[in-house]
Amino acid sequence: MQVSHSSYAQNTIAYTDPESHYNKGIELFQKKAYTASREEFKHYIQSTEKTLKENEFNLTNAEYYSALSGLYAKATDADIEIERFVVNHSDHPKAKVIYNDLGKYFYDQGDYNKAIVYLEKATAGASDSQQSLEMKYKLAVSYYQTNNFQRALPIFNEVKAVASDYQSHSSYYAGVINYKNENYDAALNDLKRVENVNPYRIEIPNWIANILYVQKKNDELLAYTEPIIEKPNGKKIDDICLVTAEVCYFKDDFVKAAKYYDKFRNFKRGAVSNQVTFRHAYSLYKTNVFDKAVENFKKIAAQNTEIGQQAAYYLGISSLKVNDLNAALAAFDRAKTANFDKVIKEEAQFNFAKVAIDLGNNQQGINELQDYLKNYPNGKYEDEVNEILSDVLFDSNNYSQAISYIEGLKKRTSKINLAYQRLCYNQGVLDFNAERYARAIQYFDKSLSQPIDAELKNNAMFWKAEASYAAKSPEAEALYKDVLNTSNESLKQKSRYGLAYLNYNNKDYKQASNYFKEFLKGKREESTRQNFEDALVRIGDCYLATKNYNDAITYYDQAIKENKTEKDYAMYQKALTLTFLGKNQEAQQLFDRISAQYPNSRLVDDALYQSGVLELDKGNNQSAITILSKMIRERPKSALMPKALSKRALAYSNMKNFEASIIDYKLILQRYGNSDEADNALLGLQESLNSVGRPEDFSAVVDEYKKVNPANGSVENLEYESAKNLYLNEKYDKAIAALQKYIRNYPNSSNSFEAKYYIADSYYISNDKTNALKYYSQVITDNRTTFVTKSALRAAAIEVSNKSYRNAITNFRTVLFASQNKRDIVSAWQGLADSYYITGNQDSVIVFSKEIINNGGSIVMGATNKAQLLLGKAYMQKNDFVKAEEEFKKTIAMAKDNNGAEAKYFIGEMQYKAKKYKESIKILQELAQDFSEFVYWYEKSFLLISDNYVGMNDYFMAKATLKSVIENSDTPETVDAAKKKLKDIENKE
Template sequence: MTESGRASAGAPAHRTAAFHEATPRLTLAAALLGAAAAEPQLAYAQQTQTFASAERYFQEGLDLFDRKQYGAAQQAFQQYMQLGARRAGEQSGPAAGSGRQERLADAEYYYAVSGLYLLHPDAEGLILDFARQHPAHPRAAVAYFELAKFYFDQQNYAQASTYFQKVAPANLSASQRAESDFKLGYSHFQLKEYDQARILFDRNKKEDSQYRYASSYYAGYLAYRAGDYAGARKDLLVAAENDAYRSVVPAIMTQIYYKEGNYDGLVAYATKALQQTPPPQSADEIQLLVGDAYYQKQDYKQAGSYFDQYAAAHKGKIDPSLQYKIGFANYKEGDYPHAIASLKNVATRRDSLGQNAAYHLGLSYLQAGQKTAALAAFDAARQSTLQKNLSENATLKYAQVQYELGNLPEVIAALRDFRKKYPRSKNQAVVDQLLSDGFLSSTNYAEALTYLEGLGDDRGDKLNGTYQRIAYSQAATLYNDGNYAQALPLLDKSLKYPQDDALRAAAQVMRGEIYSVGQQYPEAITAYAQAARSARQGGVSDEETQYVQLARYGLGYAYYNTKQYDKARPQFQAYLADPAAKPADPNYYDTTLRLADTYYIAKNYQQALDLYDKVIQANATDKDYAYYQKGVTLGLLGRKDEASQTLAALLKSNPDSRYAEQAVFQQAQLAFQAGDYGPAAEGFTRLIENRPTSSLLPDAYQRRGVAYANLEQQDKAVADFQKVLSDYPRSPAAQQALYSLQESLTALGRTEELDQAVASFKAQNPNSKATEIVEFEAAKSLYLAEKYAQALPACRLTSSSTPTMRWPPTPALFWPTRT
């Protein structure tokens, strides 16, 4: 077997050389012995036979050792040592003795090494003894080397390291030094003594030996481990030149590119490496890193492709972090069903990965239109406190979905403490908007106000605006329910934070309305005036113009109701003159009528008529009032026929109008005032017969009675006057009826019947002075009728109650009938 063959089998490199050196020594010894004449021939023959026998055992042992048959080799070397020891004692001469001792030492060495490979417990001691006993022997120099290699082969790296460090490199050949350095470095590596290992690999990788590529590989790996990525790449590329390492280098090289964040370099290198034949070791892990590189490059389509290959190779049994990345890549690519499938298992974890998965699971459900499922995922993500920014975003998403589903109480509950939990959130404006919308849409204004008031100065402008609007809305609710006293304080709260000028004007208008309902017109006037000012301060938007108009309308009415018609008129005029005023506005024609009324009161009848006509021509809702007022106004202008026609038009167009009975009354009144008592009486009769519950009946009866009196139908007149006094004794018409009854009874010569009517009236109206005049006139009538017996008590009564009355000197005068 060759020297290199024995070295690879564990035999020292110097063994064969030592064997060849022994041969000339034996030849020389034989020559010297042949020259001596003292020994007999027989002794020489016996020595030669013994030598040949011993040498046979030695050579046999070497062959067996080379064939790794260490048990048989050990027996052969043992026999050699037994024979050799006896023969060494028979030999003479220093050269012969030295040669035999050296050969015996070789046998001892091989015997000990054979025992080492046979795992004999005494083998290590024999080798160490050999090194001590034969310090100058060539084998002693490599005894520690062989012992170290043995332990190295046994993977006992601690013992191997100990003995490799005892080897003297100068006593080793170049190949042995390379082997010693590599194996000592590898032993350090296995013992996690990486710094010592790296020094040896770095030195050994420079040698032109069979360990160059292995040393380059481990030097590259340790450089990678130390973060020296450039050095690692350089060493690993050398290692990859060797077939033994070509398939294992790509896994580490890919890791290096990944650690460097050089994703483009990783993709370029690894995709090429994956095409090798045969494929590199850990090809699936390389695929995973390529996928992750694409993931980091946000090329989620490519990332998903490599991730799927990896997952398929592992039959779906993959790490949760990879499962998350697959789901996230699917989400980014819009593949929401697969994103949901990948993320939902990871989302159950109670760590930061689970929180991320839950959040993106919620987003995926949302994109898939599964809002209820999204809510559960966002809720899980927001409950975790591991990643505060993620909790914040999940809380916001949760509230937004609840809002979209109409679950407004849940929106408010979710965001109630948001400002406290995330005081400097960039999402605060969105949160405030959601809270604002939630509060305003929930109509639970009382709870909203309590919450907003609890925030104090932390509300911010947006929520102050919400507070203003909610306080106003709550006030409006109370106003509409007729709870005016409770509404006013809320309007004051709304006005305290005037973020919205239009809303501020609206609150002032409502205050004016409340004061108007309570007939507190001075306060109403102040509120309406402030409303107009508030709106104008904001530049008067369309919404604000609405409240300017309402303020004018309300202010005009407040002045109107306090009979300040000259102040009411400009407000109504301004309302109608504003470009925003449109006939379709609910108050437009009502304002027109009130302006007409102010002209009517001011006796500007033509201007009033023009406005009444405008309402009539527009066929507005209140046209019946316009008809009525127009008829009255025309009557005042003496245009009796036009007035009558106008009132007739009212009755025809709207017979059930609330002004219908007044129109009938006015028609009769027009005839009455014109002295047409027949038509007048007929008109009053229509009212009495057709409107039995009318408030105008007392006046209708009284005036019909006067018409009858003027038509000389005194009995009918008396009946009407008595009707007023009996059925409506406290009405304003009763006093006039009493006067008229006296005149009609006088005309009929039945003055004595008046006493009963006067007594009845007096009982119903004890403070009225009308009876004094009537009693005086009655006594006078009796006196003039020469009914002295009846006149005397009446005169006495009148005299006692009205001493200042003067009687006429003679009864010759005629008392005319009153109209």
């Protein structure tokens, strides 16, 4: 405020002491020292009132400035002082001015209610001067700010009509109020006045666009907004983009709508309405921009509202378009469970079922299709659902359920009969692989009852023959021969091989060799390499068995030259054959070569034994002793031990070393009294004792021998046979008690060693693994029966279940040294690979897995597949992910079995860990589709899919996947894991 001093400058005499307070007050007021200024004015007023010579003009001014100073200093009594001034000086010009000052003060402070009180007084009867227009404008703004638009608008209209600094501002506010009052024409006129006036030029286009939008002047709106959107020139265009997009959307111009919605989202900060989000997503959907449509539909698809249900449905359709079947399944699941839109609900359930089937979730798809028929008996898709249900049966992995379903149908079409043929065949194969041969034959017969597909019929015939062979059924040969009459060369080859072995096992060696030879004439492939190599050896065996020695050697030589496996066996058999031809020196060279070249071969003890026997036959007794001693020392668990001891004893006798021979003969009688060598040992012992002049010792040895080897018909032997029969008759509790009693009564009997095995096995079958392990370990340590290998395998299995893998490894290695049975050896390799994997020795895993793959053949069903998987897992543990994936892919290619499912999962897991989330999801989706019957890996794949979505920050899909797992899994552990993951995601959000 400007303060005048002219009246005081002309009268210096008037500068009395009170006047100094007045001047000081004016000076402090100008310096905005309001509290101090007010004090000076109060001093002035008090001192002036006491004088006779009162300066009325200055006194009034002093009261005015004192009141203002109190107001600006926020004194509590400022309002009272101002009101007092107005009452005391109502006719004074300052009374009007002080209302202006008060109004402006509260206006500037944002206290619009108080501002209104004083501005109303200040503007009452005011002229159109600039100062009056300012007060009116501020009064109107105060009304506006307090939402009193009715009183604000007339004042804005009054101010905008007069040229002033407040004219354009008033036009803007009038336009806004008219807009809010839905007086759109007036609003448009007001706003267009300031369309190019700063600062309103930035905002005005949005207001104009909104007015044209609510007036539904769509063509005019587009003509106005589109040029501005293309060249905004600093204008704010978020609302313009929105209303333009909305107009285009409702005109079905989805290309432009999508374009302007995109621009709107780029400019808009903060939340956007669900309706706009849906229309944006739908515009993208209609213009085939499905990836962006998915992104936008996801924002509202989880809401339990009508628009949420619609968004979920279109999210499902869009996800199908980008080939994200899991996302589609989750979206349709959400849409079908909401009840707002019945049409969408039906569509969603139908699509959910189809996607579930596409993902390989056939049972889930079947359940949904059946629910659809219940929910919509006359539904839009009734016919198509029935067709799909029929098609699903072709590919269903739940074969038995599908078979029962078809068998329950009153009417069966040729298409369903074809499905039945395939389903029964597939179930037969599953049962065959599970060694349920009788049941497999039943299903192959059912498949053959509908011989629609010729190739399938031929396969069913072959596998029925295989199952009959495995079940030792007499009709196996005829079945194989039936396959030979088909046109399928691959199956004919397999049948020749099966017929060859059938005759070989029946000791019809001539017929067996003919079939093996026919097999060798067929096409050779890597998948049948081991069969070809085996056939070469078996032909040699057939000729050896029929004493065609030269022909046998021909095939053994071919096997030694061409085979990758069984070279040691072919060499051994050739050496044996050479002995029959009298070519002992050549044979011995081969026996020696086996032990040198294949030190870990199961035939090393045989080769050493045969070599020792040849040396003995040549009269090289010392050499024979050396070789046989090596065999006895290095292979103490060999079944040839009694024979080796007998031959060494003979060699010692030949060298007149009768004391050494006596020791060996006694060892045979003590440890191997039940063996065929016992009788020879008695004779040899008698001769050796006679030779050293101690014939009297023989009777004592014989008595001891008889004690530990009871004769047939003796009471002791009858007790043993009685106890043993309890075991054979599966009365295991009684067998344990009887056998233990026998051991207590006859602790030195040779039968006690065998009795320990039967006790161990009785405990094992009775599921008392602790006691079983105790007795199996004694059998292995004693090494006095033919049950060492079986005991070692059972003991190893128990140690594995006890997680005592080091002990398991020891037992598996015992099998390798004790057994010549290839099946036992492959089982031991398998156990060693598994145990070494768990204990972290991956190099040993690789060694034994390769042994199974390269040398195991198909002796143990599924061993090759499992070894291939384990090989991949070993490389994965060694962080050689390239090699691991290579081995896993080989596993998957072998068969659609549990090993293939696990291999597929680990590929997905490796990609997840490498943050290749999309690649991982694709692999895991393939797992769910191709291996859905393997529930453990199927469910784990979905849990890992959810982890991948979390890695991609796609929490909608992560949660939807987990919710689907929770709703559909029957595995408590899986459900618990899914719930935990879901809770973790919700906590993150």
